[in-house]
Amino acid sequence: MQNFSLFFKRTSLFLATWLFCFAVVAQDATISGIVKDATGETLVGVNVLAGDGKSNDSNTGTVTDIDGKFSLRVPKDKTQLTFSYVGYLAQTVNIDGRTSIDITLEADVISLGEVVVTAFGIQKAEKSLSYAVTEVQGASLIQARENNVINSLAGKIAGVQISRPSTGAGGSSRVVIRGNRSLGGNNQPLYVVDNIPIDNQNINPASRWGGIDYGDGIGDINPDDIESMSVLKGPNAAALYGARAANGVILITTKKGKAQEGVRIDYNGNLTVENPLILPNMQNTYGAGKNGKLITDQAELLRLSTQWNGASWGAEMKGQSALYWDGTTKPYNAQPDNIKNFYQTGTTLTNSIGVSGGNDRANFRFSYANLDNTGVIPTSTLQRNSFTFRGGIELTSKLSLDAKISYIKTNANNRPNLADVMDNPANGLLWMPRNTDINDLKNYADANGDPRNYTSETFVQNPYWSMNQNVNNDEKNRFLGFASLKYKLTDWLTAEGRVGSDMYTSDRFAQVALKTKYRANGQINKDVYTVREDNAYLMLNFNKQINPDFRLSGVLGTQITRQKFQQVGYQGSDLSLPNFYVIQNATTRANNYNLVQKEIQSVFGQVSMEYKNTFFLDVTARNDWSSTLPKGGNSFFYPSVSGSYAFSESLGLPENILTFGKIRASWAMSGNDANAYSLYPTYSFSPSASHLGQPLGTIGSMANQDVPNYAIPLANMKPEQTNSVEFGLDLRFLNDRLGLDLSYYKVNTSNQILQTTVSATSGFPAAVINAGEMENSGIEFLLRGTPVKLDNGFRWDVSFNFARNRNKVLSLTTGLDQLTLAQDRAVAIQAIPGNPYSDIVGVDYKRDANGNKMFDKDGMPMAADNVSVLGNAIPNWIGGLNNTFSYKNFTLGVLIDIRNGGKIFSQSARYMHLNGNSDQTLTGRAEFYAGTGGYVGQGVVETGGANTKAVDPELYWKSVFDKNIISDFVYDAGYIKLREVNLSYRFSDDILKKVPYIKGASISLVGRNLFFFQNGVKGFDPESNFNSGNGQGLESGAIPSYRSYGVNLNLKF
């Protein structure tokens, strides 16, 4: 609490001072002018500093406004003005008594995109970097936008794999940088906003038994507030952020006000519509029935859509008269669009406004954004409102304050249920016989209020019943903020204190209506999660030019991180009154309470040395003390060293051949601590609380429904350890028209802390172990160039990024042959020593020595005796091809996202083969019903010779299902996707001059996830996981992914 009250105090102090400051009027002479580039375009945000010929005084400076204009009051002792701007050569001119100075800046071809933000917001020249950092400008996140801003990075950065699970509009994303490092823990990067780590957990995600994706932490960030995002790829880059940064860091720098005249207003409006990108491939030849025949008895008809009766194994649909599930008799016709018609066109409208201003002493920015989404799934909606205020002020010449507070409120209705649960609408649609008219299901209740459905099967529900009766809603209120106070001790030494907090509550409610199948007595579920993370830093930054050739800079600091997670919830069942969803209406009630806290204290340091602007060396060191490790062993230390050499200057080649060249190398360690409460055994009471008035105690703990969920603790836990090496090469040719950035890395994570499943005979489902090692090595490159650059202004820029990561599980613990990461019916995703992470494991066909499938004498499939690895979910390589075409005021961006290799198992496809809905089940059907053939399995007969026996496809696929043979449903998850298209028109100054108030305007047509050039998974998006956890490669009842397209309008006032 201390941190936060301090934060508020500082914020209010800042606000008061800021207002005062604007009233101050400076004195002395005023110089004004305009800054342009070589093409005559005005430059916005150019730094203008006054100096006396010896040094520049940062207290006397400004930046150019939207029109490239500046106006600066200059004291009499200043004789020069220096103009500097990223990507341009700095220029210094003598004032010579002038009051008007216009300047043209020359582009600096070598240093385009020169400065990037690195750890602790330290801006570094790109050429000095000795590790991999990639920066993305905020502007590229705004137009073709995503609800979850991190999805916008997909395909843009080498080695960053972003997959959006099929979980609806407000869902989480899985981001993995350079492969999975942790066997059982978190593999996603740390997000740091304005140098304060934020919480990114996806609380209570969907499992095989269903659940809802309530989104992650990064998804709340308003893209309009983002100035830039830097991706620090390895532990090398991240040594300063501590244990959680071992998976890489995504640094987000938010916008702030700049010194300018008047107030600047930015408006962005974005309207997109969404449609399912891809739907299951269903056959449209045969309808409800069995054995190729119609069913004439209603009760029997309703027994369809089950594992043992199938769905569309009936007669050929030719418009003949047939009995329907609702008792009516209608023409027996295919309904090819009955799944498509369940979904609706979704819309997302985002309006955001930013108001900013400032002078040379103070600045502010306020923003508001509203996102309003109507889902592709009927009744599903999402609203998000974000408010941010940021301000900075120089309180004295030495003391400055910077602070920000954001409030984000998210409301969602009816986020879809996922995976193998009957309330998942996509699941209910999979089992629907092909002649079922979706409109017949819209009236989901009969006169008695009982659910109407096309099947009497308990576990298949009318999707309209799910979406209208078994509804859920949630609200998330989040505050993010920081305050930073800097004091300049000398001109090379600055002290900074920084505190930041991320706190939110997520309030979730879900109901199950009375009369719902299987849960006829109704249910209520409420959970309120309160999550908080506080970080406080004290840092000493130094930056000293020791002599003209040698520069020393760095930071020494301490950090305290506190995390708190609290869950308060209740479950009620056996409702008395219908349609009354309060806990008092439930005759059975259970409560939940959980509190998890942890603290990490750290000291860290970094020293950077630059010699002759050619040799660069970085050394970092950090020590953490974590509350989750045992006393006496809770401290761990990890250093890093990295260096680079810009060799091009010594080679002395002309810039139109080799413009720039650099090699770099680094070595880093990183540690990690355990989850809280992993050391000592405990007891607890059952969630059911009591029976006949007596309390129910247990060793360990139980989840709801008394499912044991306790892991045997480990008293002598040691920290996890990551070692990494990286080498890189940065080459630029032909005056920077061609560039190559190449990296090789190898990362080993050992002594892993993980929860592993153990034999239940131990008395517990899991144990915490401290073993296991995983290795990742890979290469990645970014090749960029400008193939076409014409005098008429036409320009084509292209970049291709590529990353190939090789992952290997080196060892688990003794006696453990595999670690199960996720499981579903008939399939498991496992980590197996010697193999890459994420093997898809299940039963294959029995095969002969040559690998042919084996069939019994009747032509039916034979199953292998044991499970085997059927594929691996990790891609061979990932990449992106990014094209930008610009001509005059038009810009066209086209991003193609490529994933090569990797597999995914589709549970939906397995069901669709069993129930006869899949178009693949047509093979041999007509022949079988005509008595001329049937399904002939490609392979050999058990007794030898090729299989020629034709069998009933219905029996064949039922046999495949019953024998758990899943190899037919493991697909190549590689894809080539048109990820983003963006056509923008920027209104020229000539037009804008005629419009009052408006200083800048652009309009764009945008589209995302438009189509597949290639997709190995027929009828599903290869990114169809049901959660963003470690168990990737598993599709089950996927909600379709969406294609979105629309228009974006950007205005500056």
Next chain:
Amino acid sequence: MKFFNTFKKVALGVCLAIASTSCTDKFESLNTNPVAAATMDASYLLTYNQLSVSGHTYEMWRGNLLHGMVWGQHLSTPWGTQTYVTSDGWGTAYWDMTYSKLVVNTQEIVRLTQKEAAKNAIIKAWKAYIFHRLTDFWGDVPYSEAGKGIASGILQPKYDKQQDIYTSMLSDLKEAAATLSTAGNSYGAADLIYKGDHAKWKKFANTLRLRLALHLIKVDENLAKQHAVEAINGGLFDSNADNAIMIHTKGDTYAAGTNGSSAPVSDYSFRGGVVLSSAFMRILNERNDPRLPIFALPNAAGKYVGAANGNVDAPRDPDTGSVPNYNTVFAQDANAYFLTYSEAMFLKAEAIQRGWVAGSASNEYEKGVRASLNQFGVKATDAEAYLKNANVVYDASKGLEQIITQKWIGLYTDGFEIFAEVRRSGFPKFLPNEINGVIPRRLKYPLSEQSLNKNSYTEAVSRQGADTETTKVWWDK
């Protein structure tokens, strides 16, 4: 490294300077789970343990209903186990829940009550109840090392021979009965079954010992006889008031139990395809059994009709077949019966019939029938009429068949025990078109054991025989 050590010292110094108190002193308390207890009263563990034997739908539906009750020929379903193969997921559900809810807490209570003789005796008797279900289902199972993941750090317990498990259980029951004749401490109200009544626990120990003894009839008749005689002489249940029951109330989370079948109490569950088996319906119909309407609901035509078991496609729905009666024995507030007076009488009748103890088998048999009918709420006058039914009247020439058939009927909802009875006695006699195949002799071990407890599993299989449904457990040989 010297530099690093110096760095650490300096760093720690800085850290200490910042925090007003020592940096990491509060870490231990911070890392103590505020919602978990460091210690626990054994009584609370016992309550949960007793309740959990009646179980949750999850494991009981899968273990008891879908395996035991189907293979013991009480029910017929459309699902996999119907064709006499183990469903790995369902078998595993019962195995996992039993070890990680029951065995682990039982071991913990044994440990915590070592200095309290009576409490220790009671939990040992109860432990035998939990383990006999496990070993009767699978044969050799982890026993002596099971449930000790925390206490002894054993993550891969060895499998004990069934013979050794039976020896240990019978000895525990013998000791328990002896101890409970004298000692004084009790679990009191936390003991949901007998409220701390030692006399009843003693009868429970003897009755369970008799049940276990008779399981051994095929493999070691002398040993069976020795334990049976001692158990009967030690004193069995005297009336239905002695029954070991878990009471359920409407709305309780554990509801629906009965003897652990714990079916989800909704007619939808049974519309999903569970009906009574044709063998069960025939045997009840032949006797015009007054328990019929209590056990089952008539089909659409008002008849009590079952569906065949085995590998046949039989329609299983409420229109054509009788579904279990979810208003009575499968109701949410139905009692779960663990061990009954009725069974005690049938067990004793068998011992007399075998000539092990003196007495009238007929008398004990009739007591057993009356007790069972009474237990299920049949009127006394109807019970007397039932006893006069030609198929019910005791006939010493086929006494064993009659005794066990009646016991099998009365064990409705206890799939574990009927499956054991069918295997060890061969009764009741079923018709080929009722069972359609060969009734399994055991369940296959969970697949997960092959990876998570590989060495122990391999050792057990090499000792016991192939891990198939046809391999006989030790007492079945």
